[in-house]
Amino acid sequence: MKITVIGTGYVGLVTGTCLADSGQDVTCLDIDEGKIERLNAGEIPIYEPGLTELVTRNHAAKRLTFTTDYAASIPSARCVFIAVGTPQGDDGSANLSGLWAVVETIAPLLAENAIVVIKSTVPVGTNRKTAARLAELTGRNVDVASNPEFLKEGAAIDDFTKPDRIVVGVDRPEVAEVLKNIHKPFLRNEHPFLAMGWESAEMTKYVANCMLATKISFINEMANLCEHVGADVNEVRRGIGHDARIGFKFLFPGVGYGGSCFPKDVRALIRVADDNDMTCRMLAAVDEVNDVQKHVLGEKLYRYFDGDLSGKTIAVWGLAFKPRTDDIREAPALVLIDRLLSEGASVRVHDPVAMKNVKAVLGDKVAFCEHHYDAAEGADAVAICTEWNEYRMPDWEFLRHKMKNCAIFDGRNLFDPAAMRDLGIWYTGIGLAGDDMATPTT
Numbered sequence: 378m379k380i381t382v383i384g385t386g387y388v389g390l391v392t393g394t395c396l397a398d399s400g401q402d403v404t405c406l407d408i409d410e411g412k413i414e415r416l417n418a419g420e421i422p423i424y425e426p427g428l429t430e431l432v433t434r435n436h437a438a439k440r441l442t443f444t445t446d447y448a449a450s451i452p453s454a455r456c457v458f459i460a461v462g463t464p465q466g467d468d469g470s471a472n473l474s475g476l477w478a479v480v481e482t483i484a485p486l487l488a489e490n491a492i493v494v495i496k497s498t499v500p501v502g503t504n505r506k507t508a509a510r511l512a513e514l515t516g517r518n519v520d521v522a523s524n525p526e527f528l529k530e531g532a533a534i535d536d537f538t539k540p541d542r543i544v545v546g547v548d549r550p551e552v553a554e555v556l557k558n559i560h561k562p563f564l565r566n567e568h569p570f571l572a573m574g575w576e577s578a579e580m581t582k583y584v585a586n587c588m589l590a591t592k593i594s595f596i597n598e599m600a601n602l603c604e605h606v607g608a609d610v611n612e613v614r615r616g617i618g619h620d621a622r623i624g625f626k627f628l629f630p631g632v633g634y635g636g637s638c639f640p641k642d643v644r645a646l647i648r649v650a651d652d653n654d655m656t657c658r659m660l661a662a663v664d665e666v667n668d669v670q671k672h673v674l675g676e677k678l679y680r681y682f683d684g685d686l687s688g689k690t691i692a693v694w695g696l697a698f699k700p701r702t703d704d705i706r707e708a709p710a711l712v713l714i715d716r717l718l719s720e721g722a723s724v725r726v727h728d729p730v731a732m733k734n735v736k737a738v739l740g741d742k743v744a745f746c747e748h749h750y751d752a753a754e755g756a757d758a759v760a761i762c763t764e765w766n767e768y769r770m771p772d773w774e775f776l777r778h779k780m781k782n783c784a785i786f787d788g789r790n791l792f793d794p795a796a797m798r799d800l801g802i803w804y805t806g807i808g809l810a811g812d813d814m815a816t817p818t819t
């Protein structure tokens with residue numbers, strides 16, 4: 378079966394590559410000519426563990442091709458997956474201009490039996506509107522399916538090939554059957570293939586992300602409270618997690634959630650509620666708590682230096698919104714760096730893979746360092762924003778020697794506060810007992 382995937386970003390490239398790896402004939406299409414040129418030259422535009430090997434192998438086997446040419450790749454496709462970005466618009470709602478541009482372009486090119494599959498995260502009602510628009514443009518009924526994607530960056534290939542579940546939204550069971558067949562190679566773990574209506578599938582994606590974002594904002598707020606009452610959030614986390622109804626997952630406190638999904642999807646669902654004359658109070662709180670949390674390290678640094686950061690040198694370890702990705706969209710590190718620069722501090726940064734992306738945004742406003750120890754050279758403090766593995770076991774003696782003042786502001790709770798005290802290192806984390814840098818609760 379011929380498949381075309383439109384939008385060759387984190388989701389489209391992983392989707393196309395994994396489908397090709399299961400033996401399908403896949404074309405990945407993008408409007409970004411530079412991106413397609415690089416892919417055709419064997420260069421992978423994003424960092425995603427395992428992806429390079431998979432793309433290279435399937436490209437060489439000619440099961441995976443890359444193009445910018447709609448006319449050459451749409452007419453022969455039985456399934457056209459749309460995986461273009463749906464970023465946050467000015468009013469918080471999802472910006473669907475990319476999706477609508479694709480719909481207009483593909484309409485005259487679609488095969489009679491083509492199925493248009495929307496993989497991008499789109500507000501409730503979008504699949505129905507797409508079907509209506511395609512009917513207008515083509516003069517016939519075109520099959521449309523929602524197929525929300527649940528992969529996580531950094532673990533995208535595993536998530537795609539061994540999904541917890543596959544959700545499709547359809548208006549005819551025959552369409553679900555075609556999609557089930559395409560996904561058969563990924564359903565061998567007996568995890569369910571769930572067919573439902575368009576609106577339920579669209580809503581499932583938002584509700585899943587909002588639930589996860591809610592867990593994170595909840596534990597972050599509890600962590601901040603722990604600091605004030607002499608409790609340790611790590612102990613509390615263990616204390617609650619053994620209750621199977623609560624569990625351990627997605628309850629790690631930190632500097633707030635970032636990335637291209639949680640922030641925008643929480644806000645988009647708030648807008649969907651608004652549009653339906655409803656107020657999502659909980660989601661508004663989740664969003665607000667997260668905004669506050671992104672300022673926690675900056676606030677602690679400000680108070681540690683008695684309200685004067687000018688002339689101080691701060692090392693920031695970790696720029697990506699989470700480890701194992703080069704994605705810096707809504708990354709908490711950028712919020713911290715912004716604050717430090719506006720207070721007159723010098724900033725030295727390190728990230729194993731995301732520095733190129735940050736350089737494109739910040740230019741020479743910060744010093745980019747090849748090694749995280751280099752970033753700490755002469756620094757008055759180190760702030761940790763991303764829990765990369767290589768940050769977990771520093772040589773403290775070496776660091777103490779390198780830094781002007783060995784103070785560690787740990788936004789991901791990588792270290793044991795008691796051990797740090799024993800080493801004589803000034804240390805603050807998130808939600809730890811006896812922390813004299815307790816986060817203000819207002």
Ligand SMILES: NC(=O)c1ccc[n+]([C@@H]2O[C@H](COP(=O)([O-])OP(=O)(O)OC[C@H]3O[C@@H](n4cnc5c(N)ncnc54)[C@H](O)[C@@H]3O)[C@@H](O)[C@H]2O)c1
Nearest residue numbers: 384385386387388407408409461462463475497498526530
């Ligand atoms: N990134 C994730 O982890 C993730 C996971 C699940 C779902 N999603 C959702 O999937 C969608 C895509 O996200 P992403 O992170 O892959 O985005 P991305 O920004 O990495 O990639 C989007 C791609 O679409 C291309 N594009 C835009 N308009 C186009 C057009 N008219 N024709 C062809 N190509 C076009 C862009 O050039 C870009 O390469 C979003 O709706 C997102 O919410 C993302």
Ligand SMILES: O=c1ccn([C@@H]2O[C@H](COP(=O)(O)OP(=O)(O)O[C@H]3O[C@H](CO)[C@@H](O)[C@H](O)[C@H]3O)[C@@H](O)[C@H]2O)c(=O)[nH]1
Nearest residue numbers: 526527528529530627628629631633634635636638698699
């Ligand atoms: O206990 C936790 C877990 C995560 N995070 C933060 O939450 C953000 C998102 O992390 P994660 O969910 O691992 O990454 P994403 O790649 O953004 O994946 C989310 O967003 C995708 C896009 O919609 C969905 O497909 C995935 O299922 C969903 O997990 C990151 O900033 C993490 O640091 C925490 O602070 N504490």
